[in-house]
Amino acid sequence: MILGWIVVLTLAGGALAWSGGRRASRWIALGTLALDLVLVGPLFLRRPATPAGRRWLAELVLPWMPRYGVGIHLAIDGLSLLLIVLTLVLGILAVVASWREITQRTGFFHFNLMAVLAGILGVFMALDLFLFYLFWELMLLPMALLIAIWGHERRTRAAIKFFLFTQAGGLVMLVSILGLAFVHHADTGVLTFDYPELVGTPMPAAVEMLLMLGFFLGFAVKLPAVPLHTWLPDAHTEAPTAGSVVLAGLLLKTGAYGLLRFALPIFPEASRAFAPVAMTLGTIGIVYGAVLAWAQTDLKRLVAYTSVSHLGFVLLGIYAAGTVAQEGAVVQMLAHGLSTGGLFILVGALQERLGTRSLDRMGGLWAMAPRMGVLGMMLALASLGLPAFGNFVGEILVLVGSYPRSPELTAVATAAMVLATAYSLRLVQRTFFGARAEPASVLQDLSARETAVLVAAALGLICLGLYPQPVLDTAEPALGALRTVFGQVARR
Amino acid sequence: MTAIPLEHVLLVAAGLFGLGLVGVLVRRNLLFMLVSVEVMLNAAGLAFVAAGASRWQADGQVMFLFVLTVAAAEVSVGLALLLQVRRRLGTVDADVARRLGG
Amino acid sequence: MSADELRAISPLIVLGAAALVALLGITIRRSHRFSALACVVGLALAMASLFLRGSAPPPGPLLVADDFAVVYTALVLTASFAVAVLASGYMARRQRPEELYVLLLVATLGAVVLVWSGHLVSLFLGLETLSVSLYSLIGYTRTGPRSVEASIKYLILAAASSAILLFGMALVYAELGTMVIIEMGPALAVASGRTLVVPGVALMVTGIGFKLALVPFHMWTPDVYEGAPAPVTALVATVSKGAVVALFVRLAWALGAAGQAALLVAFGIVAAASMLAGNLLALRQDNLKRLLAYSSIAHLGYVLTAILAGGPGAIEAVSIYVTAYFVTILAAFGVVTVLSGPDGDADRLEEYQGLVWRRPFVAMVLVLSLLSLAGIPLTAGFIAKFAVIFAGVRSGLWTLLAVLVISSAIGLYYYLRVVVVMFAAAPAASAVAPPVPQSSRVLLLCLALILVWLGVYPVPLQGIAWTAASSLARESPPVTTPLGPATARRP
Amino acid sequence: MGSIALLLLVALPLAGFVVLGLAGKRLRPAAVAVIGAGSVGLAALDALGLLVRFLLEPPEARVIRQTLWVWLDTGELHPRLSLLLDPLALVMALVVTGVGFLIHLYSIGFMRGEEGNGRFFAQMNLFVASMLVLVLADDLFFLYLGWEGVGLSSYLLIGFWWRDEKNGRAARKAFIVTRIGDAAMAVGLFVLFQGLGTLQISEVAARATAAWRVGAGPAVLASALLFAGAAGKSAQLPLQTWLPDAMAGPTPVSALIHAATMVTAGVYLIARMHALFELAPDVLAAVAVVGAVTMLLAGLSAIAQRDIKRVLAYSTMSQIGMMFLALGVGAWSAAIFHLVVHAFFKALLFLSAGVVILALDHEHDLFRMGGLRKELPLAFWTFAIAGASLAGLPLVTAGFYSKDLILWEAWASSRGGPLLGAAGIFGALVTSLYVGRVILLAFFGERRTVASVRPGRVLAIPLVVLAGLSLVGGLVELPPTLGHAPSFSWFLEPSLPAATAAGRRSDMAILQGLTSLASLSGILLAYLGFLRHRRADEELPLVGPGVTGILASGFGFDALYDLCVVRPLTRIARANSADALDRIFEGLAALVGLTHRALCRTQTGRLRTYAAAMVVGTVVIVGIAVLR
Structure with a gap:
């Protein structure tokens, strides 16, 4: 029953924050998210003790539209629990990070932020495909408003581009969802959108491939698979700090989660046939994202393209199928959330102080802002996949898992680590080292609040890097269940 | 006398209808466009009368009566509006009144 | 005409009486309050009488009063009620507002007759009553040249289209020999040749197509929507289209047998063209009323797609769509009406810049209606779009569905563009809009609440739509309609 | 008792790094020096103690194992953070801590008065800790962690004087070139894991000899990739261009990292995995040849250098070439x-x-x-x-x-x-x-x-x-x-x-x-x-000036790489920085905009155009209905 409460609470918190004053709205938002985390806590502790039979840690089933076979079916297993915790943590980081940055209409800002988070929580919980689609669309509008109202120079164009890309993908997915429901209806005479019942619907290969592609397109736009990624840099660059953190840290994960939860188990044969193409797309994403990140002069665009590169690993890991690769994808999702979220907060702090995001006007900031330098260095090292950070564990697991499936792609993906080094070090060099581009401007170091946020992100990454076992144990039962449906794809 | 076959009358009605339609397209003066619309309505009425007659039913003629009344109503409102157009836009030429567009 | 037969057609009588009372009221003493009151009360009474009709069917073949008709009549009456309320606010600052309410009542009467019509004569009469009263309604604000131009354009084109419709009816009658819509199906099955019926039906479709503003006949829409005063535009967009949709569904259901593949292909092209052209034309419109006009063309394209899906499921989808469309468009034009000052309607996009921060309540209603038009979840529009796609997937209209997805993706652009403009920073010197009259404020609130309520919990709407669909399906003779496989008559 | 000493060996420099890293700024230079040098000194003493312990015991008992914790456990991959002390590891540890301590002592004097003294000693301690992890690791993943840690600290220390852009570039070059080797080594690890199912070093040796015959495909591939990793870290051909530029760092850094310890990590890796390399004789031959060639090229280049540190850099490269030569011919202990x-x-x-x-x-x-x-x-x-x-x-x-x-x-x-x-x-x-x-x-x-x-x-x-x-x-x-x-x-x-x-x-x-x-x-x-x-x-x-130029530039490898790798990649990346794929969607949007404008022109506003459209529409529909 907690699940329903979490989503409702987040939305209510948002509404309350809207009505509250400028100062109150921040605390209300923070309080709600903290309360959610408290609610989710016990689930996390109950994790290993899920009784054998039951697959879901918590479940909520309510009737909604019986005529169309639509019901409110929320449930979480290990995988969605991890992502929910990530959502709440990054939500808190985002609220704290934009404490000072948002000055006008903070109430409405926090309402939109909480609405996005509620949408994301819903996506991770929904098991009814109609409800899933509803939450999938619901998180877009507040995000677009976040970008459009509190964004930077070309925010309107970026907001509309972001909205159109994802909505178009969503519409294609809606048609596939309905197609799936009707195929199931034709087969069993029962019209339902419930995920457990739809899994395992027998269907001819051509239809299965078509429907799977519909789902894949919807998710590939969100998890930016390369050709469909061009909305990401604009949206991230123009979004306010909290927007970028939520966008990079969470919205991209909904695509990956969708693939793991819906695309693979419902269409095992088609996914197996499609796996090589998807893995190649993932690898192209890794290399293409890295090369473009290396060539950017705008700091936020650079970090945005690194997301494309990191999520390429996730896509590679998901379709490499097998315990190691998919858990690597899950760890990579969490690590990317923390590292890129942290980097965006840092870049936001820099933009607040220097008024610019362009690397050419930065340099030599180490002397004036050593704390920012050290934390920036740590986050950059995490994003280049240095061992002892979470990203490394994620990437290594994905590569180890995907090697048996296709050695060539894995070799190319590993080679991309060098490109990752190039862009990460370039980022650190052009901001903190070298001569000062603008000696005049005085830069005061990170405030206690910002330092706390970044230290939290860095510590999270180090814990994930040195001892990822709790995360792996949580994800394992969920992925195991998905895999039994998806069949033993990876040769041992 | 032998009944006139339905097709002939329908052809006449169709011809009349086509005439009215062309009238609407060709004429520039709004008044004459109104007139040609009336012609179209009456052509349809004629078709109805013919259809009814061929089946020895009175429905066709009843329909024609209604067509007449409605046509009259339309024309009256049309002329009233025409006056307004003349006063407001200063002209009755259909092509001049194109402030709304795009 | 026995007493219960009279009761059977009581809504029409009430409407007629209300129109007379309003007219007489004007002759005695022109008072805006009285006319408005008469109109509103008349509509309310008509709505009440709609449910107190008793079971007896209306006399003669002219009128049919099944659940389908009741649902659509209720829709039409509520829409007119809303327009009346909006008009009372809008006309308060204008001179000689009283006649509008009379015309409004007559237009509503025409629409209801159209919905109830089971016979070609009543069809024609209902259509023309509605059209004629619309001519003068559109040109009501005589002072502005634009509304006069719009009304004359509408008049000529509407008259021509009804002539075409009439000629089509004549041909159909010539072939089938009956004017009663229900009997046309069996008559068609038994009829020897099809030489006259097919062109006849095609011509009838053109007449109806004009009223629904489907693509080849859509060109009048933007000019009339822009020219006409805002409440009248709302009337044109909702009542006129809704009634004609009801009629089209009834005709399509009855004449199912006549529609060979050819007609279906023609309809498919029209639907696809409407969806694409509607959205494409609205892409960079800076005039809100023209934008809403084009978007309503696209929406009627979606409705036509639903109709083409065929079977009772299709009728249910259409009914859901029309209801959602009514509520949304009324809300949208309600906001435009409320914001319009005496000197001209608030249709330029600049006037809506930063509206959210200047007039939060009104702006939020417009945002909600735009989102509903775009089909964003938690709004009625989403449930409607879902129902249409549901029907489309069920009947496998893949090409039309592809066009629907593409065009609604395009549509997202301009809806969001307006929303983003409204959320942008408010310009410094923005004209102070007139205060919102209390009645309009309550109406907008109700419309917004319904909009969200239908989006969140649409089950009652789906129930009503299913009763309408099944009632229509039940009455038609057991003929296999090409619009879908033989459907179970009793759900 | 032995395992605690072993743990201490790594823990001491790590503790030094953490303390100096967090509190480096606030401590007085003397305190920084004591902690920095002291931690490595104690580690050296600890290593000597272990040497004495080993000498007292019979040869076969000279092994200490200590597992910290299982790093991660998914499917059949369960690498452990475990340390293994055997004579080879002890010798390497002695060198790292012994020479390391002496260099730390030296740098107390050398770095006195330098800005960021705390940061210097922190990073030096981090290096010693990473090198010890590399040398003592029993699991190839744990070794890889030390391997990258060493690369990181070399990057940090080369770029220690960060104000000068040149040092930053040299540091980045060093880290990126070594990372190319690391990437190859990583793929080598995957080959090993897929072939043998484990990455435990002792286990790998045993299973490799059992599973693969001499010259078996996976063995050759894995050893070749490990050799590439070693060549990257030990600045052997073809990944040697970073070492001369690494001299941009302070001299103690060059002494410790780019002479005594880090650059020899490649030699240690090949020596440690000798059982695997023995299964791939032609890879060993390649090691010998690369070693010899690098020795000669670097030696000759050293003759023509003007900068005293670059002479020593090329000399190091040459001497390591000689060690690779020794490994190539199977003289493992001679190389060590x-x-x-x-x-x-x-x-x-x-x-x-x-x-x-x-x-x-x-x-x-x-x-x-x-x-x-x-x-x-x-x-x-x-x-x-x-x-x-x-x-x-x-x-x-x-x-x-x-x-x-x-x-x-x-x-x-x-x-x-x-x-x-x-x-x-x-x-x-x-x-x-x-x-x-x-x-x-x-x-x-x-x-x-x-x-x-x-x-x-x-x-x-x-x-x-x-x-x-x-x-x-x-x-x-x-x-x-x-x-x-x-x-x-x-x-x-x-x-x-x-x-x-x-x-x-x-x-x-x-x-x-x-x-x-x-x-x-x-x-x-x-x-x-x-x-x-x-x-x-x-x-x-x-010899004429031309030859001197060639020798001075280390046989022109830098120019070669710059010409055929660095410059083209930069040009392509910069050309595409605006993301060519975006053009597809911008083009699509433009197309839609175009059709919008075209359609808008049809709305002329003239009544007769609308009537004409209606008539044409009617004719078309009736035509389709009748003719089809």
Whole structure:
């Protein structure tokens, strides 16, 4: 029953924050998210003790539209629990990070932020495909408003581009969802959108491939698979700090989660046939994202393209199928959330102080802002996949898992680590080292609040890097269940 | 006398209808466009009368009566509006009144 | 005409009486309050009488009063009620507002007759009553040249289209020999040749197509929507289209047998063209009323797609769509009406810049209606779009569905563009809009609440739509309609 | 007890890093020095204690294992963070902590007054900790963690003086080039894991020999990739261009990281995985050839360098080439012996050069030094001793014994051959030539600059100790011809198989004579070329300016890579920085916009256009209905 409460609470918190004053709205938002985390806590502790039979840690089933076979079916297993915790943590980081940055209409800002988070929580919980689609669309509008109202120079164009890309993908997915429901209806005479019942619907290969592609397109736009990624840099660059953190840290994960939860188990044969193409797309994403990140002069665009590169690993890991690769994808999702979220907060702090995001006007900031330098260095090292950070564990697991499936792609993906080094070090060099581009401007170091946020992100990454076992144990039962449906794809 | 076959009358009605339609397209003066619309309505009425007659039913003629009344109503409102157009836009030429567009 | 037969057609009588009372009221003493009151009360009474009709069917073949008709009549009456309320606010600052309410009542009467019509004569009469009263309604604000131009354009084109419709009816009658819509199906099955019926039906479709503003006949829409005063535009967009949709569904259901593949292909092209052209034309419109006009063309394209899906499921989808469309468009034009000052309607996009921060309540209603038009979840529009796609997937209209997805993706652009403009920073010197009259404020609130309520919990709407669909399906003779496989008559 | 000592070995420098990292700014320089040097010193003592413990025990009992925790456990991959101390690891640990401690002592004096002193010692401690992890790791993933940690600290320390953009670029170049090797090594690990199912080093050796026959595909692929990783880290061809630029870092950094320890990590890796490499003979041959070629190229390049540190950098590259040659011919313990001895004299060379640089206020150019014999006697004598050991002065220096052992193995062993032996001898000649040149240019001839700073006592201690070790170090491994006491290779026996080269003692004597002759003639040539007939224009005698240029630029590898890899990639990336794929969607949007404008033109506003459209529509629909 907690699940329903979490989503409702987040939305209510948002509404309350809207009505509250400028100062109150921040605390209300923070309080709600903290309360959610408290609610989710016990689930996390109950994790290993899920009784054998039951697959879901918590479940909520309510009737909604019986005529169309639509019901409110929320449930979480290990995988969605991890992502929910990530959502709440990054939500808190985002609220704290934009404490000072948002000055006008903070109430409405926090309402939109909480609405996005509620949408994301819903996506991770929904098991009814109609409800899933509803939450999938619901998180877009507040995000677009976040970008459009509190964004930077070309925010309107970026907001509309972001909205159109994802909505178009969503519409294609809606048609596939309905197609799936009707195929199931034709087969069993029962019209339902419930995920457990739809899994395992027998269907001819051509239809299965078509429907799977519909789902894949919807998710590939969100998890930016390369050709469909061009909305990401604009949206991230123009979004306010909290927007970028939520966008990079969470919205991209909904695509990956969708693939793991819906695309693979419902269409095992088609996914197996499609796996090589998807893995190649993932690898192209890794290399293409890295090369473009290396060539950017705008700091936020650079970090945005690194997301494309990191999520390429996730896509590679998901379709490499097998315990190691998919858990690597899950760890990579969490690590990317923390590292890129942290980097965006840092870049936001820099933009607040220097008024610019362009690397050419930065340099030599180490002397004036050593704390920012050290934390920036740590986050950059995490994003280049240095061992002892979470990203490394994620990437290594994905590569180890995907090697048996296709050695060539894995070799190319590993080679991309060098490109990752190039862009990460370039980022650190052009901001903190070298001569000062603008000696005049005085830069005061990170405030206690910002330092706390970044230290939290860095510590999270180090814990994930040195001892990822709790995360792996949580994800394992969920992925195991998905895999039994998806069949033993990876040769041992 | 032998009944006139339905097709002939329908052809006449169709011809009349086509005439009215062309009238609407060709004429520039709004008044004459109104007139040609009336012609179209009456052509349809004629078709109805013919259809009814061929089946020895009175429905066709009843329909024609209604067509007449409605046509009259339309024309009256049309002329009233025409006056307004003349006063407001200063002209009755259909092509001049194109402030709304795009 | 026995007493219960009279009761059977009581809504029409009430409407007629209300129109007379309003007219007489004007002759005695022109008072805006009285006319408005008469109109509103008349509509309310008509709505009440709609449910107190008793079971007896209306006399003669002219009128049919099944659940389908009741649902659509209720829709039409509520829409007119809303327009009346909006008009009372809008006309308060204008001179000689009283006649509008009379015309409004007559237009509503025409629409209801159209919905109830089971016979070609009543069809024609209902259509023309509605059209004629619309001519003068559109040109009501005589002072502005634009509304006069719009009304004359509408008049000529509407008259021509009804002539075409009439000629089509004549041909159909010539072939089938009956004017009663229900009997046309069996008559068609038994009829020897099809030489006259097919062109006849095609011509009838053109007449109806004009009223629904489907693509080849859509060109009048933007000019009339822009020219006409805002409440009248709302009337044109909702009542006129809704009634004609009801009629089209009834005709399509009855004449199912006549529609060979050819007609279906023609309809498919029209639907696809409407969806694409509607959205494409609205892409960079800076005039809100023209934008809403084009978007309503696209929406009627979606409705036509639903109709083409065929079977009772299709009728249910259409009914859901029309209801959602009514509520949304009324809300949208309600906001435009409320914001319009005496000197001209608030249709330029600049006037809506930063509206959210200047007039939060009104702006939020417009945002909600735009989102509903775009089909964003938690709004009625989403449930409607879902129902249409549901029907489309069920009947496998893949090409039309592809066009629907593409065009609604395009549509997202301009809806969001307006929303983003409204959320942008408010310009410094923005004209102070007139205060919102209390009645309009309550109406907008109700419309917004319904909009969200239908989006969140649409089950009652789906129930009503299913009763309408099944009632229509039940009455038609057991003929296999090409619009879908033989459907179970009793759900 | 042993495992706690082992844990302490790694924990001490790590603790030093954490303390200095967090509180480095607030501590006084003295405290920073004590913590920085102290932690490594204690680790050195700990290592010595372990050495004593090992010597007291019988050879087969000389192993200590300690598992920290299971890093992660998914499917069948469960790497453990576990440490393994065996004689090989202990020797490496001794070198890292021993030489490391001496260099830390030295850098207390060298870095006094530098801004960011705390940061320097923190990063040095991080390096020592990572190197110890690399050396002691029992799981290849844990080794990889140390491997990357070492790369990171080398990046941080090369770019220590971050204000100068040049240092930043050198640091980035070093990290990226080594990362290319690391990527190859990672793929090697995947091959191993897929083939053998485990990455436990001891386990890998056992399963490899069982699962794969000699020359088996996966074995060759895995060893080749591991060799690529080793070549990257140890600056061997083709990934050697980063080492000369790495001299941008402070001199103690060059001494510790780019001479004594990090660059030898590749040698340790191949020695550690010798069982795997033995399964791929042609990879071993490649190792030998690459080693020899790098030795010669680097040696020749060293002759033409102007900067004293770049000479030593190329010398290091050349000496490591010799170690790879030894590994290639299967002389595992000889390579490790040379590694140890090389650590002593190369560190000493850098430290004494550091004294000279400090004295001349950071002057690196040889041609602006000269005649410093009397000015800096300590620097002169220690540099001379280390130089002699590098050149392999017969009998007196440690370098002679270690280099001679390798040359003997290269000549006589089954995998070696006359060609490799000859290359080795010629390498020895070239080595003594450039050593002689440096000593003569720097310390003899007329004085050009005044030495302003005298080295303090703290600097002197490490120099003296290392000088002693450079001389005495060789006695640990006496060849059969000179007293036959191979105690070093005997000590390494359990970890590394003994050298296999059998051959008559007389042949060995002849070879030793040849190598001695080569080193002496090298010094003579240097004397003739650079003191007696010293050229005014600073060119190399006998060879034209063109050749000098080629040698100075290290055979033009930098320009080559820049031309065919770096520049094209930058140009492509910059050209596409606006993301060409975006054009697709921008184009789509433009197309839609175009159709919008076209359609808008149809809305002319004229009544008759609308009527015409309606009529045409009617005709079309009726046409379709009737005709189809």
